[in-house]
Amino acid sequence: MENAIQVSGLRKTFGQQVAIEDVSFNVKKGEIFGLLGPSGSGKTTTIKILTGELKQTTGDVHVLDTDASSFDSTQFKSKIGILSDNSSLYERLTVYDNLKLFCKLYDAPLERIDVILEEVNLKNDRNKVVSKLSKGMKQRILLAKALVHQPELVFLDEPTSALDPGNVIHIHRGLQKLNEAGTTIFLTTHDMEEATKLCDRVAFLDNGKIQELGNPDELRFKYSTHDFHIETTMNEKLVLENDSKNADQIRDLIAAGKVKSIQSDKPTLGDVFLQLTGKELV
Template sequence: MINVKGLYHDYSGKGKYAVSDISFHIKKGEILGFLGPSGAGKSTVQNIMIGLLKLQKGEVSYDGRSVSRLDNSFYNNIGVSFEHPNLYTRLTGYENLKYFAGLFKVPTRDPMELLDQVGLIDSANKKAGAYSKGMKQRLVFARALINNPNILFLDEPTSGLDPTTANKIKAMIKKRQEDGCTILLTTHNMFAADELCDRVAFINDGKIVACDSPRNLKLQYGEKSVLVELQEGKEISKKIFFLDNEKDRKSFNEVVNSKNIQTIHSQEATLEQIFIRLTGRELA
């Protein structure tokens, strides 16, 4: 359904690419996760895909139709939830949704119903400027659903939310998928990616370094790992070793021989640990 091929973007115009040779596809009804740290290029790719950034080099197409040739009707079929809430702060939560609903030329959802679903019904008539960060995040998410989109672009939709509210948002995302919605989820939250995504693309320094289902990534990169707690002076530190990696195996043997081990556990690697293994950096 969505195809991205050889995507490049240079903000400076001096050949310094924020994203470089990005290629992937998303099938209809699939949730693809872009997993990477801040500044990795996730939002740049999303903004090109929705037309906020001009396509410089490469291809982005929807059912074979280039993003550069899409007209305004395209926006009737997509919903976007940005990481940094962009709201009309002098309008109430209800008024924000009502206003944005009026921009679409397709049937829209009841704003009060959406506010209820995201836990904002009691603040419907409160100005958005007085909302907390988490409340604003939920309002932006609700806004993304106002037009019953066929495609959703979600940028850190659970950022800053408490676990209960985050679970509610994740349940709504899964419900949209069950209804046939195609979803691109950009995040650095490995737990959300693992729980929600059919496939995950690891992006680092503007390039995709791996793309597969969370299970397949764990099978391919996550076998034979151990978590070791070490006594280093007065501090306890933790280190992860992948025993199928010669360098890690040598380091692990050196640690064992040092007799500083407090605990040791074999484990299935998390997506974050696999990301660290492939890139040498953390997701935060």
């Protein structure tokens, strides 16, 4: 499968401070790729390099077959969508007029506005002035702005951080639908449930370095103890090694009707990150 993003030996320094150190990875066209890590790990810096907002110190970076030296071209910008901490809106304009300006900038049909407002659950708010809206609603407008011109590749930096659970579900459905239509999504998030649900692959970034990379379920299996967690009808909670020596005990509990629930150990992505780095993903 062809790559949408190819990064090799990426390094970024700010004076004497090293933000990114020898990072290499690829993102396949048509996948949802998650870059996970705590605040200060280098996630936002990486996105800014991939979108041309920052220049790398060293390393090779290609996005949609474009070298980093050409990221400021109009042709490249028209192929990507960005939701980042620098994204902004015209507060005095309505929701519709904000998106209308962006459509004109990228020569996108105005008919796209109502379609994308439906995707972010804001169709009934199209004529409201942005300054009157909540933080969560503004976040959804910024997401609509990143998607309205139907980019090939979307960079989403914490896209659901200000949203309530209902709208998070709505946005997730919209992103999955967008991805199924062929759009590649590069996502950063603190929400491990979100990453597990959406991402085909994830990379753990800590102290500017990638610590692990892979499919979420495969990583959870790789770092599992594979122990059995059993809750009995007497409300006992047992942890038994996945070992032949425990087979008789497990069988006897089941035969006696004493098992309320049984499951094998499967850590969350947050648990995996903690094992790898000793840090919480917060």
